Amino acid sequence: MSAEEPEPLFPQLRAAAAEVARRARHVRIESEALEELAGLLARERPAQSSLDPAQRSLGGEANTVAFVLTLNAINFGSGWFPLLAKRDGLSGYLTIAGALRERFEREGAWSAAELQRLRPQDTARLFGQTLAPPVSELMELFARALAELGRFLARDHGGRFAGPIEEARGSAQRLVRILARMPLYQDVGRYEGFEVPFYKRAQITCSDLAEALRGRGLGRFADIDELTLFADNLVPHVLRSFGVLLYSPDLSKRIEAEELIPSGSEEEIEIRAVALHAVERLSGSCARRGWKAPPRRLDHLLWSRGQSPLVKARPRHRTRCPYY
Numbered sequence: 001m002s003a004e005e006p007e008p009l010f011p012q013l014r015a016a017a018a019e020v021a022r023r024a025r026h027v028r029i030e031s032e033a034l035e036e037l038a039g040l041l042a043r044e045r046p047a048q049s050s051l052d053p054a055q056r057s058l059g060g061e062a063n064t065v066a067f068v069l070t071l072n073a074i075n076f077g078s079g080w081f082p083l084l085a086k087r088d089g090l091s092g093y094l095t096i097a098g099a100l101r102e103r104f105e106r107e108g109a110w111s112a113a114e115l116q117r118l119r120p121q122d123t124a125r126l127f128g129q130t131l132a133p134p135v136s137e138l139m140e141l142f143a144r145a146l147a148e149l150g151r152f153l154a155r156d157h158g159g160r161f162a163g164p165i166e167e168a169r170g171s172a173q174r175l176v177r178i179l180a181r182m183p184l185y186q187d188v189g190r191y192e193g194f195e196v197p198f199y200k201r202a203q204i205t206c207s208d209l210a211e212a213l214r215g216r217g218l219g220r221f222a223d224i225d226e227l228t229l230f231a232d233n234l235v236p237h238v239l240r241s242f243g244v245l246l247y248s249p250d251l252s253k254r255i256e257a258e259e260l261i262p263s264g265s266e267e268e269i270e271i272r273a274v275a276l277h278a279v280e281r282l283s284g285s286c287a288r289r290g291w292k293a294p295p296r297r298l299d300h301l302l303w304s305r306g307q308s309p310l311v312k313a314r315p316r317h318r319t320r321c322p323y324y
Helices: 009-023 031-044 061-073 092-107 112-117 120-127 135-157 162-168 172-179 200-212 234-241 249-256 266-288 295-305
Strands: 027-029 188-191 194-197 245-247
Touching: 009 172, 009 194, 009 266, 027 266, 031 266, 061 092, 061 135, 061 162, 061 200, 092 120, 112 135, 120 135, 135 162, 162 172, 172 200, 188 266, 200 295, 234 245, 234 266, 234 295, 245 249, 245 266, 266 295
Parallel strands: none
Antiparallel strands: 027 245, 188 194
């Protein structure tokens, strides 16, 4: 390994998640249910859903890249989503993503300078929200995240959205590290004295670019299938609905009561890390059944299943943070 190339990142994510899974007290994997789910998926071999606006082209490479980077700068808020004013039949994420895509279709991308000037009242207006607490907290974070993106682009890439992707030179690992220069992308927890990196939004940016650009041009990453699960609160919930993840009675009770689970808490890190490790195992089990399904593909499939009313009817864990 050259002095210029740091230690491989994705193995670090997998190793940390596996260690959390080994030590976890609040969340565990039910192996029999995992194998049953792998068998179901390998038999069905479901096609990838086109539900996510981030995975569709938007009038050429430049606009698509700008949209994907801008959307993923604010691809969080699940802890506030129950209180969000949503579009009919849409989730919190799809409400935000849909409004942003429509803005891009009408007016194109903001410049780096314009991003830096956005304020909470601008994000509230765009997404059809009020500035009443606690939703105002999310609108403030959205404005901060977009301003942060504008500063990052202006400082490091001459204001160009393509800049960070060009710097990554076809490596998802490098792009994740480049995006993590922004403070709100530094999605790393701490558990029993060691770091547990997730980088959910940075990783999903790579995947969305690959999908929206069909793996060509700025959407081509040689290591795209090395991405892990994009650990949030929905995919763990879907895994729980299949019986793959089992929560302790106390954690289950708190989630069912819709109590917020603090960001960085032992329970919250276990939910995300054990889900990540479960999807690694699920991917391996699908491969042994003759169906290659890397973790990022399984993430998309499980996330899509999480849109069903039956899955949504049961409370999932809610955490207010800028990571998911």
